Amino acid sequence: MALLEVVSLRKTYRTSMRRVEVLTDASFTVEAGETIGILGPSGSGKSTIGQIVTGLIRADSGTIRYRNEELHYPLRSYQRKEIQILFQHPEVSFNPKYRLEQGFQEICRHYDLRMTRRELLDYLADFGLYREHLERHPIQLSGGELQRAMVARVMLLDPKLIVLDEPTSMLDTISQAQVLRMLEALQRQRQVSYLYITHSRCLADHLCQRIYYLDGGQLREEPFPAEICHQSSQKKEGRKFYHETHHIIPAEHGAAAPADRLRRESQPK
Amino acid sequence: MLEIQNLTVRFQLPQGTITALEGVNLTLRDGEKLCVVGESGSGKSVLMLAVLCLLPENACVSGSILLDGEDLLQKSQKDLTEIRGMKLSYVPQGSGNSLNPLLRLGFQVSESLVAHRRLPRRGADQRSIQLLQQFHLGDEEQLVRSYPHTLSGGMRQRALLALGIAPEAPYLVADEPTKGLDSDRVGLVVDCFNSLEGCSLLCVTHDLTFAQQVADRVAIIYAGQMIEYETAERFFGSPRHPYSKALLDAVPERGLNAIPGFSPGHEDYTDACRFYNRCPCRTAQCQTQPKDRWDGERMVKCIYGAP
Ligand code: SF4
Numbered sequence: 001m002a003l004l005e006v007v008s009l010r011k012t013y014r015t016s017m018r019r020v021e022v023l024t025d026a027s028f029t030v031e032a033g034e035t036i037g038i039l040g041p042s043g044s045g046k047s048t049i050g051q052i053v054t055g056l057i058r059a060d061s062g063t064i065r066y067r068n069e070e071l072h073y074p075l076r077s078y079q080r081k082e083i084q085i086l087f088q089h090p091e092v093s094f095n096p097k098y099r100l101e102q103g104f105q106e107i108c109r110h111y112d113l114r115m116t117r118r119e120l121l122d123y124l125a126d127f128g129l130y131r132e133h134l135e136r137h138p139i140q141l142s143g144g145e146l147q148r149a150m151v152a153r154v155m156l157l158d159p160k161l162i163v164l165d166e167p168t169s170m171l172d173t174i175s176q177a178q179v180l181r182m183l184e185a186l187q188r189q190r191q192v193s194y195l196y197i198t199h200s201r202c203l204a205d206h207l208c209q210r211i212y213y214l215d216g217g218q219l220r221e222e223p224f225p226a227e228i229c230h231q232s233s234q235k236k237e238g239r240k241f242y243h244e245t246h247h248i249i250p251a252e253h254g255a256a257a258p259a260d261r262l263r264r265e266s267q268p269k
Numbered sequence: 270m271l272e273i274q275n276l277t278v279r280f281q282l283p284q285g286t287i288t289a290l291e292g293v294n295l296t297l298r299d300g301e302k303l304c305v306v307g308e309s310g311s312g313k314s315v316l317m318l319a320v321l322c323l324l325p326e327n328a329c330v331s332g333s334i335l336l337d338g339e340d341l342l343q344k345s346q347k348d349l350t351e352i353r354g355m356k357l358s359y360v361p362q363g364s365g366n367s368l369n370p371l372l373r374l375g376f377q378v379s380e381s382l383v384a385h386r387r388l389p390r391r392g393a394d395q396r397s398i399q400l401l402q403q404f405h406l407g408d409e410e411q412l413v414r415s416y417p418h419t420l421s422g423g424m425r426q427r428a429l430l431a432l433g434i435a436p437e438a439p440y441l442v443a444d445e446p447t448k449g450l451d452s453d454r455v456g457l458v459v460d461c462f463n464s465l466e467g468c469s470l471l472c473v474t475h476d477l478t479f480a481q482q483v484a485d486r487v488a489i490i491y492a493g494q495m496i497e498y499e500t501a502e503r504f505f506g507s508p509r510h511p512y513s514k515a516l517l518d519a520v521p522e523r524g525l526n527a528i529p530g531f532s533p534g535h536e537d538y539t540d541a542c543r544f545y546n547r548c549p550c551r552t553a554q555c556q557t558q559p560k561d562r563w564d565g566e567r568m569v570k571c572i573y574g575a576p
Pocket residue numbers: 510511512542543544545548549550551552555559570571572573
């Protein structure tokens with residue numbers, strides 16, 4: 001039994017000027033503990049799928065079964081808690097007037113989670129957030145910090161399915177890798193499923209077990225893996241780490257960079 | 270030629286003075302494309318704003334920024350207004366409020382042509398449509414009559430690019446021109462920059478895949494310091510600074526490997542190398558700041574980076 005089963009989703013946006021049919025017949029499934037990717041260019045309706053699944057908007061027709069129970073708009077409260085979403089712009093998810101700590105307290109109050117400050121700090125340390133961050137307002141935090149705070153906040157509710165709607169497209173390269181690797185680790189610990197919405201095939205290859213491509217309002221399952229764009233993602237300790245896992249793609253003009261030169265150059269003189 | 274010499278920028282804040290950028294030296298040759306790469310808060314945007322002389326009032330700038338031999342830091346506001354637009358054009362971030370919400374898009378693009386290229390209004394309108402077409406916005410004839418709020422973020426970003434290249438200034442400064450664009454649209458930006466004949470480009474970005482496609486040279490900024498300055502070819506082949514290596518390892522196409530830790534905040538600067546806490550190669554010697562090690566036109570700020 002799939003955790004989530006979506007059949008023939010249809011959605012048309014109507015304005016006074018025009019109608020845009022974004023989803024005509026979109027079907028897919030998500031198993032427990034699995035990451036599936038939804039790929040497609042901007043404006044293709046990828047985000048619409050995520051928003052329908054999380055109950056933020058209503059589909060025109062189609063059925064969604066979650067844990068063998070049909071989802072109806074608006075979602076029931078346990079469903080709202082178990083199906084969460086991470087957005088591209090984490091800053092909009094925080095109250096700008098609250099310090100980060102107040103933001104977390106609000107969630108705890110709302111869902112009746114009892115947590116002392118100590119416990120909260122211990123919990124947040126796993127997300128790379130410390131006491132100093134709790135004192136700050138959202139505007140004083142970097143994009144990476146905010147997105148990690150967002151992940152921490154979502155995980156507090158112990159969700160079963162999280163829609164990741166381009167969660168790293170505004171982050172710098174290292175923050176992006178940190179956030180995505182963190183999500184992977186959390187998945188291993190908690191068996192949570194991800195619906196990963198992205199326009200990057202390479203990122204989808206890294207994270208997903210199955211990939212769907214959204215085209216003309218329909219989802220088509222992509223052969224996978226198409227080509228692995230990464231070689232090894234094992235981490236090694238210390239200095240060795242760079243030399244052994246440094247995958248060098250020569251610059252376009254062909255300056256091949258043998259790994260041994262790299263090694264020589266980074267040795268202490 | 271744009272020469273930045275020993276540029277240091279400090280901000281006077283109620284809590285005290287913070288140093289946003291420290292002792293940066295770099296040269297942008299005529300027709301060269303330089304990408305300045307760093308994470309948010311590293312000081313890369315401060316560098317860019319300093320070149321545009323658009324830093325806020327509480328900034329205290331030292332060093333010099335020579336544009337064709339003339340120091341921009343010594344210019345009057347009036348001269349700067351002349352320079353911006355005629356010599357130096359700017360592409361701001363699309364997510365900001367860089368377009369005037371009350372003016373139609375076409376007017377905003379053609380205005381820059383009328384003001385800086387002295388084109389007649391009619392010709393300018395025609396040219397604006399062509400410029401926008403280059404970025405595949407779709408139905409450009411209609412688009413020039415629409416207001417900015419009807420555009421998506423990605424469309425605004427591309428419209429700003431069209432606006433920025435309109436005056437055909439010899440120097441173009443671009444701020445994260447690919448932020449939030451999908452890969453096809455990033456390709457349009459790449460094509461646009463690569464077709465700018467003879468124009469010198471200073472582009473601030475965190476997108477290394479994009480930088481690899483456009484840059485002749487890269488400057489890496491970390492915690493307010495330039496830590497590597499290198500030709501793009503060598504940088505993407507064999508970066509020298511441990512942070513540069515970490516950056517490239519985190520690129521999805523190269524493994525998506527994240528090094529742990531975060532760059533230090535301004536209050537955490539010590540005498541040690543700023544990358545010390547995260548550096549897999551650190552030794553006791555790194556307890557003092559490494560010097561900029563220049564070798565011709567390449568630089569690395571690391572004790573192991575000697576050529
Ligand atoms: S100076 Fe030392 S700590 Fe700093 S980057 Fe180089 S090896 Fe690492």
